[in-house]
Amino acid sequence: MIEFDExxxxxxxxLVYYGPALSGKTTNLLTLHxxxxxxxxxxxxxxxxxxxxxxxxxxxxxxxVAPSGFRIKLKVFTVPGQVRHDATRKAxxxxxxxxxxxxxxxxxxxxxxxxxxxNLEKNLAVVGLDIDKVxxxxxxxxxxxxxxxxxxxxxxxxxxxxxxxxxxxxxNGYGVVETYSQILTLAFDALDARLELTSRFGVERADFVSxxxxxxx
Amino acid sequence: MNMDRxxxxxxxxxxxxxxxxxxxxxxxxxxxxxxxxxxxxEITDSSGVLLAGRGVESPHTVRRIISVExxxxxxxxxxxxxxxxxxxxxxxxxxxxLQTLINGAMKRMLTSEAHTTIVNQSYDELLExxxxxxxxxxxxxxxxxxxxxxxxxxxxxxxxxxxxxxxKEKLAAIGGLAAGMAHEINNPIGFVTSNLHTLAKYAAKLxxxxxxxxxxxxxxxxxxxxxxxxxxxxxxxxxxxxxxxDGLVKQSLDGAERVQKLVADMKGFSHVDEAGxxxxxxxxxxxxxxxxxxxxxxxxxxxxxxxxxxxxxxxNPSLLSQAFLQxxxxxxxxxxxxxxxxxxxxxxxxxxxxxxxxxGPGIPSDIRDRIFEPFFTTKDVGQGTGMGxxxxxxxxxxxxxxxAITCPPDGGTVFTVSIPTGGTPL
Numbered sequence: 001m002i003e004f005d006e007x008x009x010x011x012x013x014x015l016v017y018y019g020p021a022l023s024g025k026t027t028n029l030l031t032l033h034x035x036x037x038x039x040x041x042x043x044x045x046x047x048x049x050x051x052x053x054x055x056x057x058x059x060x061x062x063x064x065v066a067p068s069g070f071r072i073k074l075k076v077f078t079v080p081g082q083v084r085h086d087a088t089r090k091a092x093x094x095x096x097x098x099x100x101x102x103x104x105x106x107x108x109x110x111x112x113x114x115x116x117x118x119n120l121e122k123n124l125a126v127v128g129l130d131i132d133k134v135x136x137x138x139x140x141x142x143x144x145x146x147x148x149x150x151x152x153x154x155x156x157x158x159x160x161x162x163x164x165x166x167x168x169x170x171x172n173g174y175g176v177v178e179t180y181s182q183i184l185t186l187a188f189d190a191l192d193a194r195l196e197l198t199s200r201f202g203v204e205r206a207d208f209v210s211x212x213x214x215x216x217x
Numbered sequence: 218m219n220m221d222r223x224x225x226x227x228x229x230x231x232x233x234x235x236x237x238x239x240x241x242x243x244x245x246x247x248x249x250x251x252x253x254x255x256x257x258x259e260i261t262d263s264s265g266v267l268l269a270g271r272g273v274e275s276p277h278t279v280r281r282i283i284s285v286e287x288x289x290x291x292x293x294x295x296x297x298x299x300x301x302x303x304x305x306x307x308x309x310x311x312x313x314x315l316q317t318l319i320n321g322a323m324k325r326m327l328t329s330e331a332h333t334t335i336v337n338q339s340y341d342e343l344l345e346x347x348x349x350x351x352x353x354x355x356x357x358x359x360x361x362x363x364x365x366x367x368x369x370x371x372x373x374x375x376x377x378x379x380x381x382x383x384x385k386e387k388l389a390a391i392g393g394l395a396a397g398m399a400h401e402i403n404n405p406i407g408f409v410t411s412n413l414h415t416l417a418k419y420a421a422k423l424x425x426x427x428x429x430x431x432x433x434x435x436x437x438x439x440x441x442x443x444x445x446x447x448x449x450x451x452x453x454x455x456x457x458x459x460x461x462x463d464g465l466v467k468q469s470l471d472g473a474e475r476v477q478k479l480v481a482d483m484k485g486f487s488h489v490d491e492a493g494x495x496x497x498x499x500x501x502x503x504x505x506x507x508x509x510x511x512x513x514x515x516x517x518x519x520x521x522x523x524x525x526x527x528x529x530x531x532x533n534p535s536l537l538s539q540a541f542l543q544x545x546x547x548x549x550x551x552x553x554x555x556x557x558x559x560x561x562x563x564x565x566x567x568x569x570x571x572x573x574x575x576x577g578p579g580i581p582s583d584i585r586d587r588i589f590e591p592f593f594t595t596k597d598v599g600q601g602t603g604m605g606x607x608x609x610x611x612x613x614x615x616x617x618x619x620x621a622i623t624c625p626p627d628g629g630t631v632f633t634v635s636i637p638t639g640g641t642p643l
Contacts, residue, residue, distance in 0.1 A: 002229045087335045
């Protein structure tokens with residue numbers, strides 16, 4: 001987590017959308033920004049880009065106040081997927097509370113997915129996070145495209161890892177909020193185990209998750 | 218490399234309103250609000266601390282919440298002399314302008330801080346990579362420089378080890394052969410010696426019987442027959458045969474004895490019955506070596522022995538005899554006329570010295586240092602292996618001693634083998 005101030009009753013949480021270049025991480029954030037209710041939702045900050053490619057990161061901040069008065073600021077980041085921006089990925093990954101790995105479902109992209117996942121493993125170790133402990137959700141994006149790997153194949157490959165799998169099409173807006181609420185739930189549980197958010201600070205998981213995933217009507 | 222230390226800025230670190238609000242820019246906006254008709258305008262953070270203010274407050278004040286990343290973080294308050302849409306409009310405009318200002322500042326801060334962090338981190342990683350490359354480059358340079366020398370050293374080591382192994386094999390083969398030969402030769406030589414003694418006794422009996430006949434029967438036989446006997450006696454040179462028999466037998470016995478001694482010396486020389494160090498008589502070793510080399514000593518070669526009183530030395534005698542063999546053999550191969558080899562032993566302090574001197578042409582000083590090198594030879598190709606003196610040197614070193622070479626000005630070469638007595642003579 002980025003910050004935990006017991007006195008000020010405030011927690012700053014970081015979620016990171018990781019994955020190969022052009023797998024749709026920024027699109028996930030854009031869709032989230034569009035679909036989520038703007039109450040407590042900050043502006044989406046898309047940092048300067050070249051040719052529509054992320055070079056630093058994108059940031060979607062959200063804010064939640066528990067009935068007990070405890071405040072949680074949630075910052076959802078993307079990393080730049082291009083190989084050359086590895087230093088930026090490491091910097092963004094620092095102190096992440098949950099990671100969404102956005103894989104590209106297209107058949108030709110499996111090599112890039114594997115390479116990026118290996119890079120995630122390496123960088124997690126570098127920033128001192130344990131891949132077996134950090135909350136992690138796998139999203140297979142671009143399900144709307146014609147030449148994609150079958151869901152059965154995805155299950156066969158990733159099922160044994162026990163990691164939550166979400167099929168999505170960020171461009172068409174499905175699977176995005178589902179992915180987001182899955183990682184939120186896992187991240188909350190991990191934080192609760194460390195900080196006793198519910199018992200000591202009166203923060204209920206259900207209320208927190210439903211509050212920051214509220215869809216605009 | 219500790220990444221935690223280097224990443225001192227955490228991307229996403231929370232910023233409060235005071236950090237994000239540029240006071241002079243904010244004041245310009247507040248001044249604008251006053252010019253638009255407000256009598257006062259102020260910005261406070263969430264705990265009520267005044268961040269910027271202009272004009273005076275009035276009862277007709279409207280407030281707008283300033284949010285940072287969705288979190289209510291402060292308030293902008295606009296006061297007017299009268300309520301109405303004007304003050305509401307000014308407040309909305311001021312709020313929107315401030316919000317844009319703050320978002321811009323937020324973005325700029327994020328960008329520049331992230332940039333600085335990443336550049337610093339990348340630079341540190343580059344420095345570290347550069348340092349590691351430098352270290353490995355140094356190692357490779359050193360390796361490259363010493364590789365040739367190391368290869369040469371290892372090759373020499375291998376050559377030496379090979380030569381020693383070869384010599385040991387040779388020694389073992391000679392030993393085995395000597396033991397077998399000794400056994401095979403000793404038996405026939407034994408009965409040859411015994412039979413010769415018996416033959417001498419039988420000859421003596423025959424001689425006595427013949428002389429008995431001559432002395433006692435001669436007067437009794439007719440003169441004609443006696444003359445025939447006398448002629449036959451002379452024809453057969455019986456008188457000479459009588460005198461020669463003893464000489465022949467004695468010579469044969471001497472010969473057989475020499476064969477026996479040679480066999481014993483060969484067996485002793487090869488030390489086939491012994492293993493490891495033992496109490497050794499150095500003079501005896503020299504004698505046995507000479508005996509083994511007997512066939513290589515050419516006609517006219519003079520061997521002078523000048524053996525002193527020596528203590529027995531605890532060492533491996535096969536090594537010693539091997540060394541003596543190589544050095545003496547080397548001297549015997551000289552083509553000097555009237556070749557004279559002098560063997561002298563003496564004790565000097567804690568060492569036994571063995572001088573092996575020849576009257577050959579001597580060794581030129583420029584190659585004197587090289588004669589113990591493996592495969593160094595002055596002989597024609599195929600004539601010498603270049604291993605003889607190497608083996609001698611190694612054998613003496615194994616006994617704890619050393620070999621020195623001197624070439625006296627009046628000619629010849631002296632090999633001086635020096636062997637420590639080990640302090641206590643055994």
